[in-house]
Amino acid sequence: MSWSGRHLIDVDELSAEDLDAILAESSRQLESIDDGGGWADNLRGSNVALLFAEPSTRTRLSFEVAARRLGAETYVLEPLSSSMVKGETLVDTVRNLDALGFGVLIVRHHRAGSAAVAARHFGGHVVNAGDGWHAHPTQALLDLFTLTLELGTLAGRKVAIVGDVLHSRVAKSNVWTLTRAGADVWLCGPKQWLRGLESLPVQLTSDLDSALADADAVMGLRVQKERMAAGVSLGEYIDRYQVTERRLARAVAGARYLHPGPINEGVEVTRDVARGPRSLVLEQARNGVPVRMAVLVHLSGSPQPTQPVSERDLVRTHG
Numbered sequence: 001m002s003w004s005g006r007h008l009i010d011v012d013e014l015s016a017e018d019l020d021a022i023l024a025e026s027s028r029q030l031e032s033i034d035d036g037g038g039w040a041d042n043l044r045g046s047n048v049a050l051l052f053a054e055p056s057t058r059t060r061l062s063f064e065v066a067a068r069r070l071g072a073e074t075y076v077l078e079p080l081s082s083s084m085v086k087g088e089t090l091v092d093t094v095r096n097l098d099a100l101g102f103g104v105l106i107v108r109h110h111r112a113g114s115a116a117v118a119a120r121h122f123g124g125h126v127v128n129a130g131d132g133w134h135a136h137p138t139q140a141l142l143d144l145f146t147l148t149l150e151l152g153t154l155a156g157r158k159v160a161i162v163g164d165v166l167h168s169r170v171a172k173s174n175v176w177t178l179t180r181a182g183a184d185v186w187l188c189g190p191k192q193w194l195r196g197l198e199s200l201p202v203q204l205t206s207d208l209d210s211a212l213a214d215a216d217a218v219m220g221l222r223v224q225k226e227r228m229a230a231g232v233s234l235g236e237y238i239d240r241y242q243v244t245e246r247r248l249a250r251a252v253a254g255a256r257y258l259h260p261g262p263i264n265e266g267v268e269v270t271r272d273v274a275r276g277p278r279s280l281v282l283e284q285a286r287n288g289v290p291v292r293m294a295v296l297v298h299l300s301g302s303p304q305p306t307q308p309v310s311e312r313d314l315v316r317t318h319g
């Protein structure tokens with residue numbers, strides 16, 4: 001394994017070789033799951049805390065399953081039933097989790113940068129499980145793994161990511177992993193949602209037909225209805241950007257459809273696409289476990305230096 005990072009905050013810290021190493025380990029873990037193999041002990045004796053300040057189904061449960069399959073004990077901290085409702089900051093919460101002896105902290109938070117803040121105050125390993133609009137590294141890794149299992153090498157493959165790209169942490173992390181893997185990435189959505197993305201090494205378009213033309217894979221993003229106020233109506237969005245079987249006729253035959261979930265069926269995609277033979281949506285969910293196991297295995301092999309906490313860092317980030 002080449003990657004020896006202490007934390008996983010975003011995929012931009014991973015080289016192409018690191019991605020290969022994580023994919024290889026994910027394959028090994030998937031094989032062991034499929035074979036009904038015995039559980040591993042990489043994290044035996046370790047306590048893993050899951051601090052989820054935003055709702056989650058797939059990420060939270062797959063991290064829990066992954067950590068337990070590696071021998072860890074898992075503990076979920078839900079901010080609404082924690083002292084965060086009394087005003088305790090994220091930083092103070094993290095410092096207390098550190099004092100309680102947790103070795104791994106998995107953080108989902110609505111504020112971009114929260115996982116990086118947590119990493120500065122935690123003696124063990126921090127994994128970002130999605131922070132605001134910033135990043136969702138393990139989602140991008142499992143998307144890469146899922147696509148690689150389906151298509152083989154992604155070099156030269158066209159992948160269209162369609163929807164509210166601007167507000168999507170999934171899209172941002174996927175741009176990094178997919179381009180590192182050599183894919184030709186297109187981002188498609190209303191122009192308001194492509195603003196400021198011009199420096200990315202991708203094609204930007206507001207024309208769905210161009211994005212889908214000869215695409216090998218299409219990734220939908222959840223349309224957050226609250227964002228519709230920013231100049232895009234729901235009806236207009238469905239009209240211009242909903243991924244349908246008819247529109248997918250422009251893609252290569254057998255093009256795959258991915259979506260991180262949760263899906264608004266009938267908004268960003270039709271039910272027949274989301275649940276049909278080209279859909280990889282449930283494979284993505286399933287692959288969350290081996291990929292997150294691979295990430296935890298990598299982290300458990302890295303050193304754990306402790307960094308000093310400065311008063312300046314004791315910012316109020318929650319409550």
Ligand code: CP
Binds near residue numbers: 058261
């Ligand atoms: N893909 C994803 O992050 O889903 P959850 O919000 O259910 O974890």
